Amino acid sequence: MYVSRFSISIEKELLEKLDKLTRSLRFPNRSRTIRYLIQQATLQKNRKENKEMAGAIVLIYNHHQRELQSQATRLQHDFHPLILSVQHVHLDHENCLETLAVKGKADELEILANLLISIKGIQYGTLVLTGSL
Ligand code: NI
Missing domain, CATH: 3.30.70.1150 (ACT-like. Chain A, domain 2)
Structure with a gap:
């Protein structure tokens, strides 16, 4: 699978939340957490749209x-x-x-x-x- 790299700008507090979430989910890095959050949001959307x-x-x-x-x-x-x-x-x-x-x-x-x-x-x-x- 081709992987893209990109940089994002977010507030310090939000970044701290991301790191806290990464630790509590026991994921190895921020990328894994962001991937997970995108999957969860897509799942919710698909459920709502009766897919x-x-x-x-x-x-x-x-x-x-x-x-x-x-x-x-x-x-x-x-x-x-x-x-x-x-x-x-x-x-x-x-x-x-x-x-x-x-x-x-x-x-x-x-x-x-x-x-x-x-x-x-x-x-x-x-x-x-x-x-x-
Ligand atoms: Ni039984």
Whole structure:
């Protein structure tokens, strides 16, 4: 990948903030932090503009909860075009961790995630959108 160099002018306070951020993110240099900030801003913009995105829905639940698994499976079938894969891990005797790799319009992914997360008995759920396509 071709890398460009450029110089920027910013206030001293802002530069201190950039360095503080670089340290707290444990990035090796300012360039890495600026690259990260551009990626985050682009991600937010793409999400707002309902672009095609990829990511994961992560759920934790107790599999003894009645109806939960059949409800979750029904929903996953209803939204099957958005779901690329499902990984189910038995965390311990009761708890399961399910990770759905998803791809689709940001709004649709959000609807699917919220429907899954709001199923009675889901202890934890989150949607992570990492890239746009
Ligand atoms: Ni399980």
